[in-house]
Amino acid sequence: xxxxxxxxxxxxxxxxxxxxxxxxxxxxxxxxxxxxxxxxxxxxxxxxxxxxxxxxxxxxxxxxxxxxxxxxxxxxxxxxxxxxxxxxxxxxxxxxxxxxxxxxxxxxxxxxxxxxxxxxxxxxxxxxxxxxxxxxxxxxxxxxxxxxxxxxxxxxxxxxxxxxxxxxxxxxxxxxxxxxxxxxxxxxxxxxxxxxxxxxxxxxxxxxxxxxxx
Amino acid sequence: xxxxxxxxxxxxxxxxxxxxxxxxxxxxxxxxxxxxxxxxxxxxxxxxxxxxxxxxxxxxxxxxxxxxxxxxxxxxxxxxxxxxxxxxxxxxxxxxxxxxxxxxxxxxxxxxxxxxxxxxxxxxxxxxxxxxxxxxxxxxxxxxxxxxxxxxxxxxxxxxxxxxxxxxxxxxxxxxxxxxxxxxxxxxxxxxxxxxxxxxxxxxxxxxxxxxxx
DNA sequence: ACACTCATGTTCAAGTTTGAACACACGAAC
DNA sequence: GTTCGTGTGTTCAAACTTGAACATGAGTGT
Numbered sequence: 001x002x003x004x005x006x007x008x009x010x011x012x013x014x015x016x017x018x019x020x021x022x023x024x025x026x027x028x029x030x031x032x033x034x035x036x037x038x039x040x041x042x043x044x045x046x047x048x049x050x051x052x053x054x055x056x057x058x059x060x061x062x063x064x065x066x067x068x069x070x071x072x073x074x075x076x077x078x079x080x081x082x083x084x085x086x087x088x089x090x091x092x093x094x095x096x097x098x099x100x101x102x103x104x105x106x107x108x109x110x111x112x113x114x115x116x117x118x119x120x121x122x123x124x125x126x127x128x129x130x131x132x133x134x135x136x137x138x139x140x141x142x143x144x145x146x147x148x149x150x151x152x153x154x155x156x157x158x159x160x161x162x163x164x165x166x167x168x169x170x171x172x173x174x175x176x177x178x179x180x181x182x183x184x185x186x187x188x189x190x191x192x193x194x195x196x197x198x199x200x201x202x203x204x205x206x207x208x209x210x211x212x213x214x
Numbered sequence: 215x216x217x218x219x220x221x222x223x224x225x226x227x228x229x230x231x232x233x234x235x236x237x238x239x240x241x242x243x244x245x246x247x248x249x250x251x252x253x254x255x256x257x258x259x260x261x262x263x264x265x266x267x268x269x270x271x272x273x274x275x276x277x278x279x280x281x282x283x284x285x286x287x288x289x290x291x292x293x294x295x296x297x298x299x300x301x302x303x304x305x306x307x308x309x310x311x312x313x314x315x316x317x318x319x320x321x322x323x324x325x326x327x328x329x330x331x332x333x334x335x336x337x338x339x340x341x342x343x344x345x346x347x348x349x350x351x352x353x354x355x356x357x358x359x360x361x362x363x364x365x366x367x368x369x370x371x372x373x374x375x376x377x378x379x380x381x382x383x384x385x386x387x388x389x390x391x392x393x394x395x396x397x398x399x400x401x402x403x404x405x406x407x408x409x410x411x412x413x414x415x416x417x418x419x420x421x422x423x424x425x426x427x428x
Numbered sequence: 429a430c431a432c433t434c435a436t437g438t439t440c441a442a443g444t445t446t447g448a449a450c451a452c453a454c455g456a457a458c
Numbered sequence: 459g460t461t462c463g464t465g466t467g468t469t470c471a472a473a474c475t476t477g478a479a480c481a482t483g484a485g486t487g488t
Contacts, residue, residue, distance in 0.1 A: 006444080006445085021466095021467070021468095022467070022468070023465095023466055023467045023468080024466095024467095026467095027466090032358075032362070033310075036309075036310055037309065037310040037311045037312060039444080039445060039446085040445095041445065041446050041447060042446090042447075042467090042468075042469090043444090043445065043446060043447070043448095043468095043469080043470080044444075044445055044446080046467095046468065046469075047443095047444070047445080047469095048444085048445095051443085051444085068452085068453090068466095068467085070466095070467070071467085071468085095251065096247075096250055096251040097251045097312070097313045097314045097317045098251060098311065098312045098313065098314050099311045099312065099368070099369070099372075100311045100312050103311045103365055103368075103369070106361070106365045107361075107362060107365060109361045110359065110361065144246075145324065145393075146391070146392055146393070147320070147321075147323045147324065147392045147393075148246070148321060150383065150386075150392070151317055151320045151321060153379070154313070154317075154375075154376060154379045155313065155317070157375045157378075157379060158313075158372040158375050158376065160375075161368075161371045161372050161374075161375050162368060162372065164371075165367070165368045165371060169364065172364075177360070178360055178361045178364070179359075179360070179361075220474080220475085235436095235437070235438095236437070236438070237435095237436055237437045237438080238436095238437095240437095241436090253474085253475060253476085254475095255475065255476050255477060256437090256438075256439090256476090256477075257438095257439080257440080257474090257475065257476060257477070257478095258474075258475055258476075260437090260438065260439075261439095261473095261474070261475080262474085262475095265473085265474085282436095282437085282482080282483090284436095284437070285437085285438085
């Protein structure tokens, strides 16, 4: 894929929930139903984390959690840099027929500072306009069979919808909508049970890490 | 992927241009710019063809084309069946955030008979309505962070566009628009040079096959 | 003749995805 | 107390994708 969705989702999840293990990441992403549209089987997560570790973008600690060994991950500075890059790329890149890369990146909006998010979305707005340029009129005599041209038309009208949505989104961001990085947080991450359980694990992992590091 | 885009494109290309070699398929698909949105590097094509052969969906003949050995493929009955299945699946399946599977299948429309194409698109129309059902009003209090809900809204408005487009497409099909299987063919496949060259190769391959088979 | 580029046809190692399946703990039911 | 399901945490072989690179020929200019 032009945009590395899997890596981005993994880095994002680690960055949000660290220190975290593979199963927790899977639970989280599945609860967002990300597995329905991204490449996200259990295998992808574990092997993806291994790759990210090789690249120095996450660190792995094998904690002894009350007798059981658990592999928990934390993001590194390099990882944070790469994550920012991937999100930016995902937000800015307009692709034919697929909004997967954008939606994955947009899901990570709260990790960005407001000005940064705005800048990316403004670039995207511009890119969408560029992509729509050849389709201003409807008299494009494309050298393709009629049904193929008609198929492209679907994409074009959907892209026009995206343009409107983007303009609205930019306006909302400017108006202070949504809760981005470094701003007060009113929405409780993943309400009810699973969220709290995760937080507890996070606490425990932190404690164990502290012991190991000190 | 829920829909096996690569296999479908390969089977479709073989079915349209048989007897055909890997490079020709690549040229064709690249000329449709399919490589920009599907997984379609040279490697995928050759290894995909090998897989399809193992599955008995295509046959491979190593022809001696004037001193050079070329691997040309033809589709089998099993292949035709699987292709019809894949196209139907691609046409009917509504996925979150991605129109790739649908667009790939829609590109193969001319391989279907009009009634079959119509049936699939009507099913899709129905599926789109089902997917839109929960979004009739705008007062869905989804248990998700605001930005995530907002991201989904993009998909919803695009899906509404698709609904309109689909209704129009069904109407056009009913009215006799486009050229489907078994109907007179007025659009010359891939005009000008490359198309004709391909046709020549096709002739030659057919002749060589005839010699081998007889 | 010679070198250079471009088109044809294909291969391959490295990386990624898939999803079934493993190992173990915990609680409930019989 | 043992069978049974369900949740946690992870592995692995098989399949698939990637894209650079190979081998060869045909054309072009010098």
